[in-house]
Amino acid sequence: xxxxxxxxxxxxxxxxxxxxxxxxxxxxxxxxxxxxxxxxxxxxxxxxxxxxxxxxxxxxxxxxxxxxxxxxxxxxxxxxxxxxxxxxxxxxxxxxxxxxxxxxxxxxxxxxxxxxxxxxxxxxxxxxxxxxxxxxxxxxxxxxxxxxxxxxxxxxxxxxxxxxxxxxxxxxxxxxxxxxxxxxxxxxxxxxxxxxxxxxxxx
Numbered sequence: 657x658x659x660x661x662x663x664x665x666x667x668x669x670x671x672x673x674x675x676x677x678x679x680x681x682x683x684x685x686x687x688x689x690x691x692x693x694x695x696x697x698x699x700x701x702x703x704x705x706x707x708x709x710x711x712x713x714x715x716x717x718x719x720x721x722x723x724x725x726x727x728x729x730x731x732x733x734x735x736x737x738x739x740x741x742x743x744x745x746x747x748x749x750x751x752x753x754x755x756x757x758x759x760x761x762x763x764x765x766x767x768x769x770x771x772x773x774x775x776x777x778x779x780x781x782x783x784x785x786x787x788x789x790x791x792x793x794x795x796x797x798x799x800x801x802x803x804x805x806x807x808x809x810x811x812x813x814x815x816x817x818x819x820x821x822x823x824x825x826x827x828x829x830x831x832x833x834x835x836x837x838x839x840x841x842x843x844x845x846x847x848x849x850x851x852x853x854x855x856x857x858x859x
Contacts, residue, residue, distance in 0.1 A: 731797030
């Protein structure tokens with residue numbers, strides 16, 4: 657499902673991430689993806705892989721937002737990458753084609769793999785990995801797990817963005833969405849989060 661997206665700089669300022677300049681790169685005059693990659697110690701292949709929202713890597717535009725590996729804030733880089741997939745990922749239950757067609761757990765699996773974490777394919781198994789954290793302990797880049805079942809078997813996963821927001825590949829009607837952790841659905845069905853060691857290196 658294609659949708660209108662708020663420009664990256666608006667979203668970043670809204671979430672208070674504009675203060676973390678090391679985790680951002682906006683295209684300037686004379687920039688190419690190759691030049692940006694070299695500036696941040698990345699390979700061209702890696703930077704193209706982290707920026708599927710850029711339709712043509714050879715035709716980047718002024719002020720395009722480029723996902724980079726900041727070396728110092730990999731959790732924020734991971735969240736930036738997840739956010740960039742709003743224009744890329746369509747929800748398909750059981751879909752195996754990350755980042756274009758997959759479900760919530762396949763989406764999370766693909767994102768974390770880019771940052772050195774191998775997750776199981778389904779959310780109920782993902783919830784058994786990493787360090788468990790409570791709602792109050794959530795930090796940027798943590799996985800969040802939910803259950804809509806009476807037996808509390810995990811049915812959904814998302815990623816905590818910081819500042820009381822989370823992002824997930826929700827369903828076939830909404831695809832990738834940003835939501836408040838204080839929303840009624842999240843408050844009713846959230847069970848726990850998990851934390852993984854995120855790497856700044858390409859994998």
